[in-house]
Amino acid sequence: MEPHDLETDRDGTPTPPSDEELEAFTLGLQQEILANPPFRCGISFHWNGSQDDAEQVSFHVQLQAVLLRRESPWLDFSSLKSIVFHADYEQGLRDASVRAGRDIVPTREPGGLSVAMLVHAADGCELVADAGLARGLLSQGTAHSDVSVSTLRHELCHVDDFQRKSRLWNNEWLKERLQGLRQTFFPMAESLWSEYYANRVSDGPLADAYLTGEEDMLAGAIRDAAQEIGEAILAYRFSHDMGVLAPLARRKVSFVAQSMGYVLGRYAARGLSAPRVAQLRETLQTAGLEDAFTRSRAELDRLFQSRASWTSTEDLAELERIWFRVMSAFGLRFEEISPDRVYVHVPFSQPCE
Numbered sequence: 001m002e003p004h005d006l007e008t009d010r011d012g013t014p015t016p017p018s019d020e021e022l023e024a025f026t027l028g029l030q031q032e033i034l035a036n037p038p039f040r041c042g043i044s045f046h047w048n049g050s051q052d053d054a055e056q057v058s059f060h061v062q063l064q065a066v067l068l069r070r071e072s073p074w075l076d077f078s079s080l081k082s083i084v085f086h087a088d089y090e091q092g093l094r095d096a097s098v099r100a101g102r103d104i105v106p107t108r109e110p111g112g113l114s115v116a117m118l119v120h121a122a123d124g125c126e127l128v129a130d131a132g133l134a135r136g137l138l139s140q141g142t143a144h145s146d147v148s149v150s151t152l153r154h155e156l157c158h159v160d161d162f163q164r165k166s167r168l169w170n171n172e173w174l175k176e177r178l179q180g181l182r183q184t185f186f187p188m189a190e191s192l193w194s195e196y197y198a199n200r201v202s203d204g205p206l207a208d209a210y211l212t213g214e215e216d217m218l219a220g221a222i223r224d225a226a227q228e229i230g231e232a233i234l235a236y237r238f239s240h241d242m243g244v245l246a247p248l249a250r251r252k253v254s255f256v257a258q259s260m261g262y263v264l265g266r267y268a269a270r271g272l273s274a275p276r277v278a279q280l281r282e283t284l285q286t287a288g289l290e291d292a293f294t295r296s297r298a299e300l301d302r303l304f305q306s307r308a309s310w311t312s313t314e315d316l317a318e319l320e321r322i323w324f325r326v327m328s329a330f331g332l333r334f335e336e337i338s339p340d341r342v343y344v345h346v347p348f349s350q351p352c353e
């Protein structure tokens, strides 16, 4: 009999860890949670789960944070003030709105269903999540568990990103009143960056199933934006009501930016650059966004590499310029007359840029 290779079988597949190895690994994680907890904030539950369920969920959340930190040791979750799981997610967000002093509204764009959100405040952030996410963490080894773990990892990466921006941008981005073109394009660039970062850092084998869905969501967001903005432009020709057209275009293009962030983050984590599927490639081409896709990817990668030396919200200026051109591709050209006056041109022919 040949000696058995402990690391891999002869066909190269890893041997599953023994019970002893698994036990030692779990024990190591438990000790790490006790000795160096990834965060110390409380977790509250507004649901009909038992105390035991709640304790298990709390443990799983700590566990996922420790695992993430082992993969990416720079991760810092210390700005997390609290985690709330709510059976009525919308109510959870309304409660958070009261605490934050402003309206927190999840995206309602088609395909953009939200189950968890990080609420920013000057003194830290709060994670509000649907109780379904907590239930998913309890149903180990199922599709529900996979999506819950992936969502939780994604949100925890938002915490680290929030912490970095608060530190390096000195909170100016939360207080600063944006003016001129920045009022429109900074939030877009910031949302693109945030989703890119959260998906890039949280990506893992469990998320294999989501890439196709994210590519579909981006293609869908682009088609929806093109159609809705196109129709709103036609209506504008008669109404001359920019108060309807500009907010709609802002909302639609923002959702395209957010969706592109998901895809580009996952692409970056997996070493992909060009659109992987024909449908996305064609949609980008039709909308004139191939260049924006390539340039956003390159600029996001540059920002990722240099993220430790960011200094101000101006760090995102190049992304803002790219998305200014995206807005033009959808038919609206913004022009800053003065910091408090922006004129929006709606040319009859698509600008060639």
Ligand SMILES: [Zn+2]
Pocket (backbone or CB within 6 Å): 154, 158, 194, 195, 198
């Ligand atoms: Zn996100």
